[in-house]
Amino acid sequence: xxxxxxxxxxxxxxxxxxxxxxxxxxxxxxxxxxxxxxxxxxxxxxxxxxxxxxxxxxxxxxxxxxxxxxxxxxxxxxxxxxxxxxxxxxxxxxxxxxxxxxxxxxxxxxxxxxxxxxxxxxxxxxxxxxxxxxxxxxxxxxxxxxxxxxxxxxxxxxxxxxxxxxxxxxxxxxxxxxxxxxxxxxxxxxxxxxxxxxxxxxxxxxxxxxxxxxxxxxxxxxxxxxxxxxxxxxxxxxxxxxxxxxxxxxx
Amino acid sequence: xxxxxxxxxxxxxxxxxxxxxxxxxxxxxxxxxxxxxxxxxxxxxxxxxxxxxxxxxxxxxxxxxxxxxxxxxxxxxxxxxxxxxxxxxxxxxxxxxxxxxxxxxxxxxxxxxxxxxxxxxxxxxxxxxxxxxxxxxxxxxxxxxxxxxxxxxxxxxxxxxxxxxxxxxxxxxxxxxxxxxxxxxxxxxxxxxxxxxxxxxxxxxxxxxxxxxxxxxxxxxxxxxxxxxxxxxxxxxxxxxxxxxxxxxxxxxxxxxxxxxxxxxxxxxxxxxxxxxxxxxxxxxxxxx
Numbered sequence: 001x002x003x004x005x006x007x008x009x010x011x012x013x014x015x016x017x018x019x020x021x022x023x024x025x026x027x028x029x030x031x032x033x034x035x036x037x038x039x040x041x042x043x044x045x046x047x048x049x050x051x052x053x054x055x056x057x058x059x060x061x062x063x064x065x066x067x068x069x070x071x072x073x074x075x076x077x078x079x080x081x082x083x084x085x086x087x088x089x090x091x092x093x094x095x096x097x098x099x100x101x102x103x104x105x106x107x108x109x110x111x112x113x114x115x116x117x118x119x120x121x122x123x124x125x126x127x128x129x130x131x132x133x134x135x136x137x138x139x140x141x142x143x144x145x146x147x148x149x150x151x152x153x154x155x156x157x158x159x160x161x162x163x164x165x166x167x168x169x170x171x172x173x174x175x176x177x178x179x180x181x182x183x184x185x186x187x188x189x190x191x192x193x194x195x196x197x198x199x200x201x202x203x204x205x206x207x208x209x210x211x212x213x214x215x216x217x218x219x220x221x222x223x224x225x226x227x228x229x230x231x232x233x234x235x236x237x238x239x240x241x242x243x244x245x246x247x248x249x250x251x
Numbered sequence: 252x253x254x255x256x257x258x259x260x261x262x263x264x265x266x267x268x269x270x271x272x273x274x275x276x277x278x279x280x281x282x283x284x285x286x287x288x289x290x291x292x293x294x295x296x297x298x299x300x301x302x303x304x305x306x307x308x309x310x311x312x313x314x315x316x317x318x319x320x321x322x323x324x325x326x327x328x329x330x331x332x333x334x335x336x337x338x339x340x341x342x343x344x345x346x347x348x349x350x351x352x353x354x355x356x357x358x359x360x361x362x363x364x365x366x367x368x369x370x371x372x373x374x375x376x377x378x379x380x381x382x383x384x385x386x387x388x389x390x391x392x393x394x395x396x397x398x399x400x401x402x403x404x405x406x407x408x409x410x411x412x413x414x415x416x417x418x419x420x421x422x423x424x425x426x427x428x429x430x431x432x433x434x435x436x437x438x439x440x441x442x443x444x445x446x447x448x449x450x451x452x453x454x455x456x457x458x459x460x461x462x463x464x465x466x467x468x469x470x471x472x473x474x475x476x477x478x479x480x481x482x483x484x485x486x487x488x489x490x491x492x493x494x495x496x497x498x499x500x501x502x503x504x505x506x507x508x509x510x511x512x513x514x515x516x517x518x519x520x521x522x523x524x525x526x527x528x529x530x531x532x533x534x535x536x537x538x539x540x
Binding site for chain 2: 056083107111
């Protein structure tokens, strides 16, 4: 397996409380990995360690390593903005920036100086809005505030915005939980289309979504990694008793 | 079942009592505002002639003859604009720094505490401080010295007002920008200022209003003159001092003009605050609610 993210002996603390217990896992390249488990199991915490968002919470501590392309992103000389450029995030609820639809997508390209002139920005914005499946709906209202879009459109805008930074990895923290069924389906099909070019890691609490999306599955319980493996194997033939119970809907 | 209100039950009486107190307080505040406006309008309006706002004082002005207070109007606008400009240049970075780098830190708390202390210092003290500073720099009473003193008066008000606004910045929004690989500075400059622009403008105007109405800080620093300043080194008149000097006059005509000057000052403040409300509502367009 070609691992894109490697987690080694990772422990995470909120204050004194241990939220992740000695996690070791490899996340395959250009596949969709789904992290699942009951609430409070640490799945979101694990995801947040991949783009160094965990440290944004006060009073947290981390030991161990997270390697992206073989490089530990917690090394002292690592520039956190470079990490977050490579590892994009699609949040639980869309939060458009206080600017126009166009500027939302152009924002990331601008701060990272990814384009040279106006024309290039225009084509860039169009390109990523198309990838996110939003172009046809918004191309005539690009200068309108991003908040004028519906929630589902906003989430696709956030996807376009994230992709415009040219990441290699997309993290999704329950990215459809705030959306209606049709918008959720839309986001899911985008993620499936994108998986050939991006390594995708999704946290979800809905088993059905996990089954629809996952190539690779990580099951967590109470801060521990219980089981991980190719989706087919884990879903059809879970090795661990806890996983089996979870898949059967016992908790 | 009987849903009828029992008016003489204890808890209803308490509610009635508290409600009455609140109403009385409201009436006192609203009527004093009305009274202030009525006083300056009824006394000031009759002497608010075209000459008042277009002429500088002529020879016999302070005995009730012709002339106006254009010198003080222009002087006040110069002083308050200059002071506000300097205060913005200093306040905005401080407020953004507090948000981006000193959130909930001890150091941030110290900065906020010292700003609150500065806020509480009477403006005459700033005037005295500005005066001492002026002497030591070999400056004379001038527009520049007045602007510096006013900037000092406005700085804590503006910074704290901005800080309170910026603190309400939604965390989600900040995180969204950080997730794209923004530095904290980029978040502050490109996202926070845009989201919080209406509030920031309100803070600026609050300080401007305080600055243009402040008499004590400009008393020693800007001086008073009948001429319109042509350079930063000229002394300058100001509206609050125009009110002060004219109300102290033995001539009734001049005292009336003091009220007219107060009315002009009030109108300027009102215009600026309505203008800013309008501006803020237009800039509101992109903010995330």
